[in-house]
Amino acid sequence: MAASFLLLLLTSAGLFLSAQAQDCPRPAGGVNMGLKGDDVLLQAFPDGTTVAFACDVGFVSAGGSASVTCTAGSWSALRMTCDRKSCGAFDEVPNGSLDYPEGNEFGDRLTVTCNPGYNMVGNAHILCGNGGWMGRAPVCEVMYCQPPETPTIGSFYPVKEEYEYREVIQFSCPETFTLNGSKSLSCSETGVFLPAVPKCVHVDCKEPVVEFGHWVAGSRGPYTYKATVTFKCNEGYRMTNSATITCEINERWEPELPKCEAVPTDKTTTTKSPESTKKPTAVPADKTTTTKSPESTKKPTAAPDPNDGKRLYTGLGVAFAVTALVAIAIGLWRCGFLKWPMEKPGSGRGHARTVPTEEEVELGKRDDDAAAP
Ligand SMILES: *[C@@H]1O[C@H](CO)[C@@H](O)[C@H](O)[C@H]1NC(C)=O
Numbered sequence: 321m322a323a324s325f326l327l328l329l330l331t332s333a334g335l336f337l338s339a340q341a342q343d344c345p346r347p348a349g350g351v352n353m354g355l356k357g358d359d360v361l362l363q364a365f366p367d368g369t370t371v372a373f374a375c376d377v378g379f380v381s382a383g384g385s386a387s388v389t390c391t392a393g394s395w396s397a398l399r400m401t402c403d404r405k406s407c408g409a410f411d412e413v414p415n416g417s418l419d420y421p422e423g424n425e426f427g428d429r430l431t432v433t434c435n436p437g438y439n440m441v442g443n444a445h446i447l448c449g450n451g452g453w454m455g456r457a458p459v460c461e462v463m464y465c466q467p468p469e470t471p472t473i474g475s476f477y478p479v480k481e482e483y484e485y486r487e488v489i490q491f492s493c494p495e496t497f498t499l500n501g502s503k504s505l506s507c508s509e510t511g512v513f514l515p516a517v518p519k520c521v522h523v524d525c526k527e528p529v530v531e532f533g534h535w536v537a538g539s540r541g542p543y544t545y546k547a548t549v550t551f552k553c554n555e556g557y558r559m560t561n562s563a564t565i566t567c568e569i570n571e572r573w574e575p576e577l578p579k580c581e582a583v584p585t586d587k588t589t590t591t592k593s594p595e596s597t598k599k600p601t602a603v604p605a606d607k608t609t610t611t612k613s614p615e616s617t618k619k620p621t622a623a624p625d626p627n628d629g630k631r632l633y634t635g636l637g638v639a640f641a642v643t644a645l646v647a648i649a650i651g652l653w654r655c656g657f658l659k660w661p662m663e664k665p666g667s668g669r670g671h672a673r674t675v676p677t678e679e680e681v682e683l684g685k686r687d688d689d690a691a692a693p
């Protein structure tokens with residue numbers, strides 16, 4: 321009985337003791353951390369135990385105490401937090417660029433891209449590890465172009481076995497030939513020269529023939545590339561398009577050959593002046609417009625009046641003189657002083673005239689006209 325009492329006493333004392341100095345459970349810790357060092361191996365955490373935490377691999381303490389203490393069965397608050405480690409910026413890759421699509425912290429990957437004209441040698445992706453970026457940067461190697469085929473006519477410079485990206489070659493043609501295409505080509509990012517290889521062509525435009533027009537300036541031929549010729553229309557014709565033409569690479573004149581159009585002669589007053597004011601842009605040579613307009617205004621007033629008047633007066637004078645002579649002759653004949661030399665039996669009706677000449681007919685008409693008023 322005494323023994324059982326003693327046992328009970330011991331038991332209750334033990335319960336009391338355990339209530340006074342209780343063990344703690346395994347501490348949980350925060351995210352991305354674990355018990356530090358040998359603390360991981362502990363199986364029991366009696367009252368008063370202090371353990372420390374450490375951040376997981378790739379994580380780093382952001383500050384705060386890493387330790388917790390067991391007091392009467394519970395852990396003190398853990399102050400430390402763990403952040404992902406940053407790998408920082410990667411070294412620059414010559415002729416390439418870096419991209420951090422995920423970020424630059426533990427577990428993230430960066431991507432290297434080579435600039436146009438550069439080829440990558442190595443891996444484009446680099447992982448951020450615990451100790452920083454893992455792996456070597458790739459190398460961006462410049463691209464090369466093979467030389468273009470040697471042209472049959474002409475040449476290029478410099479001549480090399482291969483050319484680096486962006487290297488430029490210049491083409492040239494022998495004299496009397498014209499380069500059709502670009503003079504300089506450059507090694508492109510695709511590894512070929514661009515633009516297309518030019519050709520040396522012989523340009524010889526045909527003799528330009530402008531009906532009712534004539535050459536005034538420019539080349540006399542042969543008409544090589546970019547030779548120009550300027551035409552003018554003959555008198556009484558006017559140009560309906562450009563007066564100057566240029567020999568182009570395809571051996572064609574551009575713009576099209578000038579055209580000379582007959583200018584209507586009679587209705588100069590009504591047709592010329594409005595057109596000459598209407599089409600100043602169509603006729604490139606300004607002189608044509610400036611000389612035309614005064615003529616068109618001068619002509620109608622100057623031409624018909626003074627000349628016609630003069631002709632009228634001289635006509636009248638001559639007619640008068642002839643009439644007087646005829647009258648005198650008739651008088652003389654009648655009086656018998658004069659014998660009509662060519663008188664024939666049938667023709668004479670007592671009139672003093674032979675077959676009248678054209679001039680006389682004219683004069684007679686004019687005489688009649690003059691007599692009328
Ligand atoms: C490529 O990199 C080299 C070395 O850094 C530099 O000299 C060169 O100018 C770069 N090329 C281009 C096109 O940026």
Ligand SMILES: *[C@@H]1O[C@H](CO)[C@@H](O)[C@H](O)[C@H]1NC(C)=O
Nearest residue numbers: 500501516519521569570571
């Ligand atoms: C010049 O080059 C262009 C483009 O390649 C081509 O269409 C044309 O026919 C060439 N002209 C001559 C005269 O070779």
